[in-house]
Amino acid sequence: MSRLRPSPIAPTVDFDKDGVQHGFLRLPYSRDDSAWGSVMIPICVIRNGKGPTALLTGGNHGDEYEGPLALYDLARTLDPKAVSGTVIIVPAMNYPAFRAGTRTSPIDKGNLNRSFPGRPDGTVTEKIADYFQRELLPRTDIALDFHSGGRTLDFVPFCAAHIRPDKVLEAKGFDAVEAFSAPWSMKMLEIDAVGMFDTAAEEMGKLFITTEVGGGGTSRAETVRIARRGVLNVLRHTGIVAGAVEKVRTQWLDMPSGDCFSFAEDDGMIETMVDLGEKVEEGQVLARIHSVGRTGVAPHEIRARMSGLLAARHFPGLVKAGDCAAVVAVLVG
Numbered sequence: 591m592s593r594l595r596p597s598p599i600a601p602t603v604d605f606d607k608d609g610v611q612h613g614f615l616r617l618p619y620s621r622d623d624s625a626w627g628s629v630m631i632p633i634c635v636i637r638n639g640k641g642p643t644a645l646l647t648g649g650n651h652g653d654e655y656e657g658p659l660a661l662y663d664l665a666r667t668l669d670p671k672a673v674s675g676t677v678i679i680v681p682a683m684n685y686p687a688f689r690a691g692t693r694t695s696p697i698d699k700g701n702l703n704r705s706f707p708g709r710p711d712g713t714v715t716e717k718i719a720d721y722f723q724r725e726l727l728p729r730t731d732i733a734l735d736f737h738s739g740g741r742t743l744d745f746v747p748f749c750a751a752h753i754r755p756d757k758v759l760e761a762k763g764f765d766a767v768e769a770f771s772a773p774w775s776m777k778m779l780e781i782d783a784v785g786m787f788d789t790a791a792e793e794m795g796k797l798f799i800t801t802e803v804g805g806g807g808t809s810r811a812e813t814v815r816i817a818r819r820g821v822l823n824v825l826r827h828t829g830i831v832a833g834a835v836e837k838v839r840t841q842w843l844d845m846p847s848g849d850c851f852s853f854a855e856d857d858g859m860i861e862t863m864v865d866l867g868e869k870v871e872e873g874q875v876l877a878r879i880h881s882v883g884r885t886g887v888a889p890h891e892i893r894a895r896m897s898g899l900l901a902a903r904h905f906p907g908l909v910k911a912g913d914c915a916a917v918v919a920v921l922v923g
């Protein structure tokens with residue numbers, strides 16, 4: 591790592607200073623409409639003396655809103671006197687994507703959550719990843735990265751941690767998930783872990799939890815309430831904010847294998863046969879994909895490959911071959 595050049599990102603905040611600072615991660619971005627311009631990624635640092643550091647992030651994907659809503663709110667309202675340690679809040683990590691309302695960056699099409707460890711001399715998205723990798727994660731004790739389904743997926747609201755080789759860190763992750771107190775809690779399997787922020791944090795030995803709290807490219811009152819309560823609960827759980835965790839009963843879910851995921855094999859119009867949170871049996875039809883180019887064609891059926899609960903579904907009415915159509919998770923306990 592030491593061979594790499596320094597990050598071009600200049601923070602306008604001092605991570606070691608007590609109090610509240612609202613500033614930016616300023617990333618130089620020279621372009622047609624701004625020759626010596628920059629991308630200004632909002633950041634808030636709330637510090638009060640010694641103690642653990644929490645890194646709270648949203649907008650890793652630009653079309654997911656519960657995290658940003660909870661985190662802009664927290665940055666505005668968290669009193670430093672109530673903090674022991676440091677809270678670093680970046681509510682819109684991939685800020686160009688967030689401003690465009692898209693999953694990936696309009697500048698370079700970069701998917702930030704597939705760009706880690708990033709590069710200091712790479713694309714704008716790779717430069718953001720590199721800054722988190724080399725500057726923010728090393729000073730972090732616990733990272734909470736908010737996700738939702740974005741425009742194309744919708745989820746039952748859950749907080750999640752990964753199955754990890756280090757069972758002590760795994761247990762700490764599940765404890766933090768339990769403290770978040772979403773209606774569902776997930777032992778999560780990734781289908782594509784390479785390049786993820788999650789993977790970068792975990793390979794550094796950090797405690798890392800994430801969420802999927804809704805989706806569809808919008809937010810709902812319920813899912814925003816879950817996100818707001820969850821982030822405060824995690825801060826209480828780590829002792830950074832005093833007070834008891836506001837526990838809500840959670841149902842644990844597990845994603846034991848790739849059989850959880852069902853993908854569309856045809857283009858067409860998708861008909862959801864099961865709603866989010868409904869129990870399903872192995873072999874049950876989860877969705878039907880209707881050909882629309884002609885009449886008289888039988889729909890293609892997507893069947894559950896395991897019994898459990900519908901945890902995620904394709905959101906838009908039209909689907910393309912290769913799209914994730916449904917995710918089934920197994921009820922634990």
Ligand SMILES: [Zn+2]
Nearest residue numbers: 651654737738
């Ligand atoms: Zn996401």
